[in-house]
Amino acid sequence: MKLPTDPAQNLAVLIRCPSVTPAEGGALQTLEDMLEPLGFSVERPVFSEDGTPDIENLYARRSGNGPHLMFAGHTDVVPVGDEAAWTHPPFAAEIANGEMYGRGAVDMKGGIACFIAAVARHIEKNGGPKGSVSLLITGDEEGPAINGTVKLLDWAAAKGERWDASIVGEPTNPDALGDMIKIGRRGSLSGSVIVNGRQGHAAYPHLADNPVRGLMSLVDALLHPVFDKGTRDFQPTNLEVTSIDVGNPATNVIPARATATFNIRFNDTWTAETIQAEIHNRLDQAAGRKKYRPGKKTAVDYELVWRDRPSHVFLTRDDKLIDTLSSSVAAVVGKSPSLSTSGGTSDARFIKDFCPVVEFGLVGKTMHMVDERVAVADLETLTRIYERFIEDWFGQGLT
Secondary structure: OOOOOOHHHHHHHHHOOOOEOOOOOOHHHHHHHHHHHHOOEEEOOEEOOOOOOOEEOEEEEEOOOOOEEEEEEEOOEOOOOOHHHOOOOOOOOOEEOOEEEOOOOOOOHHHHHHHHHHHHHHHHHHOOEOOEEEEEEEOOOOOOOOOOHHHHHHHHHHOOOOOOEEEEOOOOEOOOOOOEEEOEEOEEEEEEEEEEOEOEEOOOHHHOEOHHHHHHHHHHHHHOOOOOOOOOOOOOOEEEEEEEEOOOOOOOEEOOEEEEEEEEEEOOOOOHHHHHHHHHHHHHHHHOOOOOOOOOOOOOEEEEEEEEEEEOOEEOOOHHHHHHHHHHHHHHHOOOOEEEOOOOOOOHHHHOOOOOEEEOOOEOOOOOOOOOEEEHHHHHHHHHHHHHHHHHHOOOOEO
């Protein structure tokens, strides 16, 4: 049987699976068909929670005597948007001018296709690494991330699985393959500030209490002063107001309520708990100010509602993992990657509680866009990097 050593062929088959969150779309079955001939045992647990869609996941392991490397990722993809705007059909995996088009090409079916090809080549050449290799693949990364990686990790750990290191195959490179390895991520926290006022006629403001005025004071306190100036490993903490709404279609009515929603990305100066406390403190102080509410004797009446669970800041300090991957990149592409904590969150935020984790994958310029695509040459290059990493991290030992 021919092993899945060609990353472009692997990716084409995966792209043709329309696995838009939360649909499995045939993608996990495709992975199982690739992995079983390589000696992996495959399980596909389904996790559920009230109010969320059931999610099928995949855990595959090829066991050996030695350390255990986990590759983590996701086969679910975001919706295609306006399909008519695509140059090539989003689930056709067509190649034009050296690039393969398709939803998930870089985020992140491409990374999975390359890692499987790398393992297949290593097995074909060497008989397998001296240790265990597993793939932890979810169908819920682009969704609410409730029935995916976090539950899959707990499920596998309860079965006795332990890992020594993990690579997440997200598209980490900003411009060219080999630019960047992610060794950590800022924390993320979202919330809404709701100000309650008193509705009234815009011509008689003394009979009303405009909540927008109060909200302006609170938003100002969230944005100024800056939270910090950054640290050695992280960018400065930054808060963005993402929505302001009063639900008021009339131009001559003072609304009864105003809401501002925000997201803050915080560095290792803070924990989720300390940044929440800082935001509470800022809002409490601002509620008593009268900059935008002259003549009002009462403080701003507000509520603070935290959205979902926070993502915690983390930084990986595993020399073997980071140095081996860095040297593998340099050996293949001829340059050393930068080590970064920039960007958004990923499922690495869950994996870091189980083992050291870094992220390295394709160039992410077109992820989530119309005409998402990847250079076919990059698929080959990433496969060679992963193959070199597998050889060096396991010490080139054979089973």
